Amino acid sequence: LKLDEIKRPIEKELDDFEGKFKSSMKSSVPLLDRITHYIVKRKGKQIRPMFVFFSASLCGGITEATYRAATFVELIHTATLVHDDVVDNSYERRGFFSVNALWKNKVAVLVGDYLLATGMLLALNNDDFNLLKIISDTMKEMSEGELLQMEKARRLDISEDIYYEVIRQKTATLIASCCACGAASAGADAATVAKMRLFGEKTGMAFQIKDDLFDFGTDDVGKPLGIDIKEKKITLPLIYTLNKVSTKEKHHIINLVKNHNEDSSKVAEVIHFVRNNGGLAYAEMQMLRFQDEAFEILNTFPENEARTGLERLVRFTTERKK
Ligand code: 2DE
Ligand code: MG
Ligand code: MG
Ligand code: MG
Ligand code: MG
Numbered sequence: 001l002k003l004d005e006i007k008r009p010i011e012k013e014l015d016d017f018e019g020k021f022k023s024s025m026k027s028s029v030p031l032l033d034r035i036t037h038y039i040v041k042r043k044g045k046q047i048r049p050m051f052v053f054f055s056a057s058l059c060g061g062i063t064e065a066t067y068r069a070a071t072f073v074e075l076i077h078t079a080t081l082v083h084d085d086v087v088d089n090s091y092e093r094r095g096f097f098s099v100n101a102l103w104k105n106k107v108a109v110l111v112g113d114y115l116l117a118t119g120m121l122l123a124l125n126n127d128d129f130n131l132l133k134i135i136s137d138t139m140k141e142m143s144e145g146e147l148l149q150m151e152k153a154r155r156l157d158i159s160e161d162i163y164y165e166v167i168r169q170k171t172a173t174l175i176a177s178c179c180a181c182g183a184a185s186a187g188a189d190a191a192t193v194a195k196m197r198l199f200g201e202k203t204g205m206a207f208q209i210k211d212d213l214f215d216f217g218t219d220d221v222g223k224p225l226g227i228d229i230k231e232k233k234i235t236l237p238l239i240y241t242l243n244k245v246s247t248k249e250k251h252h253i254i255n256l257v258k259n260h261n262e263d264s265s266k267v268a269e270v271i272h273f274v275r276n277n278g279g280l281a282y283a284e285m286q287m288l289r290f291q292d293e294a295f296e297i298l299n300t301f302p303e304n305e306a307r308t309g310l311e312r313l314v315r316f317t318t319e320r321k322k
Contacts, residue, residue, distance in 0.1 A: 056183065206287045
């Protein structure tokens with residue numbers, strides 16, 4: 001399942017969107033302009049704008065407001081990634097140096113702030129308060145999710161339920177908003193917008209579980225391995241494993257996570273332990289459960305090109321190699 005093929009029905013729209021996205025970031029400050037150029041050149045997969053456009057298309061049709069929603073969403077997504085790499089001390093993004101790696105944390109923080117404010121103005125200048133509300137709620141939840149993750153991770157005994165709450169807030173909410181504001185931009189009624197939001201949330205849960213699986217080296221993803229473990233970020237494969245092994249083994253692994261001192265062989269030992277105890281298989285199973293729930297919601301819509309597009313996008317999310 002190739003992303004280019006999935007994109008085909010909305011190719012023209014995505015092209016127009018890209019132009020709008022680029023010009024939305026223009027600044028007269030040379031440093032800022034250099035950095036936004038750097039970001040655009042190493043652009044991601046544009047999964048979120050795709051959710052916006054397909055959702056609009058499914059719920060009445062793409063409008064001018066859909067482009068605004070897609071641009072706002074991508075600005076916020078970019079801002080959160082720039083900030084996320086600061087928070088996570090991560091020096092790679094999409095196979096290249098992260099903004100904080102090249103320009104330092106203080107610059108990255110300010111670039112993120114700039115992108116965020118740019119998005120808010122885009123909605124405000126068009127009196128699109130509905131969009132502004134959807135995205136503001138999301139930004140608030142994402143910040144809460146990140147802080148919840150930090151607080152819980154410190155104790156290293158996080159439960160599966162707390163893990164789901166963290167990923168719902170830090171990741172699923174944004175994809176949920178993409179689907180909600182896509183539907184809203186097409187003039188959908190409140191019940192349909194809510195249904196699309198839930199569809200996006202289920203998909204987002206699957207998306208983050210997949211992302212967390214990458215940290216255990218399931219594929220070559222252009223991101224360093226074991227960074228979550230190094231950051232003492234406990235994700236589903238490890239949570240499941242810690243809960244099923246003996247107390248002695250559990251303490252040994254927790255000790256490795258706590259005191260690895262950047263020693264790669266210790267991090268590798270944790271990764272192997274999780275693999276050998278079915279941690280990856282379990283996380284994959286849960287990911288597919290969320291995928292099924294997403295499909296179930298999608299199937300309440302009549303079959304058409306947009307629904308197929310979303311279906312394939314969900315499948316891409318769980319089958320992607322990076
Ligand atoms: C990705 O998690 C989650 C990103 C959410 C970041 C949210 C922040 C607060 P990962 P990867 C920083 C909100 C910020 C705003 C509103 C500007 O697992 O593996 O760290 O891709 O993602 O680094
Ligand atoms: Mg990160
Ligand atoms: Mg993070
Ligand atoms: Mg990611
Ligand atoms: Mg990750």
